[in-house]
Amino acid sequence: ATLDHTTYLRKCLGLAEKSPPRPTNFRVGALLLSRSDTDPTFSDDRILSTGYTMELAGNTHAEQCCFSNFASVHKVPEEDVGFVLPVEPGRKLIMYVTMEPCGKRLSGNAPCAQRIVKTKEGGLAGIHKVYFGVKEPETFVGESVGCRMLSDAGIEWEHVPGLEREILQVATAGHEDSEKEVREALEKMGKGAEGD
Ligand SMILES: Nc1nc(=O)c(N)c(NC[C@H](O)[C@H](O)[C@H](O)COP(=O)(O)O)[nH]1
Numbered sequence: 001a002t003l004d005h006t007t008y009l010r011k012c013l014g015l016a017e018k019s020p021p022r023p024t025n026f027r028v029g030a031l032l033l034s035r036s037d038t039d040p041t042f043s044d045d046r047i048l049s050t051g052y053t054m055e056l057a058g059n060t061h062a063e064q065c066c067f068s069n070f071a072s073v074h075k076v077p078e079e080d081v082g083f084v085l086p087v088e089p090g091r092k093l094i095m096y097v098t099m100e101p102c103g104k105r106l107s108g109n110a111p112c113a114q115r116i117v118k119t120k121e122g123g124l125a126g127i128h129k130v131y132f133g134v135k136e137p138e139t140f141v142g143e144s145v146g147c148r149m150l151s152d153a154g155i156e157w158e159h160v161p162g163l164e165r166e167i168l169q170v171a172t173a174g175h176e177d178s179e180k181e182v183r184e185a186l187e188k189m190g191k192g193a194e195g196d
């Protein structure tokens with residue numbers, strides 16, 4: 001089977017399905033890997049960590065848990081994850097997340113885009129690029145700013161189309177009117193009822 005961006009986003013969707021449904025956040029799955037610069041088939045990818053919303057204690061996000069899981073294996077606190085991420089010539093750190101990393105959280109906790117940017121602190125290579133399956137709907141924080149925060153820090157990002165409906169259905173499963181929210185988010189993307 002060929003490995004592509006959608007393969008990895010489906011893996012993240014499987015992670016997101018493990019997240020306990022809540023009305024106050026989205027169920028998201030995240031994956032961190034190291035990829036060779038000269039490997040178009042992704043056959044030499046090394047998966048470094050995964051995470052999903054609320055996997056770890058407290059009000060935790062998928063990307064936060066992904067970093068936290070990697071940090072704990074290397075015996076450092078999550079905020080120091082940048083210092084233990086592998087830096088290897090000819091390889092880049094890539095993240096896949098079902099939803100655009102958040103740029104603002106109603107709880108006030110550090111948003112995921114900020115945590116991703118932080119991996120470049122102190123001149124470290126950090127995360128090179130983030131692939132996600134859907135932009136964050138406006139449900140909680142209105143127009144999403146995660147992507148702009150990544151761009152401002154020189155981190156590339158890319159929306160991989162095709163799984164929007166499934167990702168949104170999983171993300172909003174704990175919400176009051178998930179179907180309505182999914183329909184509205186898809187319409188906003190111009191993927192009306194007929195689009196998939
Ligand atoms: N990228 C991302 N990964 C997640 O795991 C998750 N739950 C969100 N959700 C974004 C949404 O904007 C926030 O969940 C709300 O703003 C509420 O904020 P808290 O989650 O309580 O901090 N976004």
Ligand SMILES: [Zn+2]
Binds near residue numbers: 062063101112113
């Ligand atoms: Zn987040």
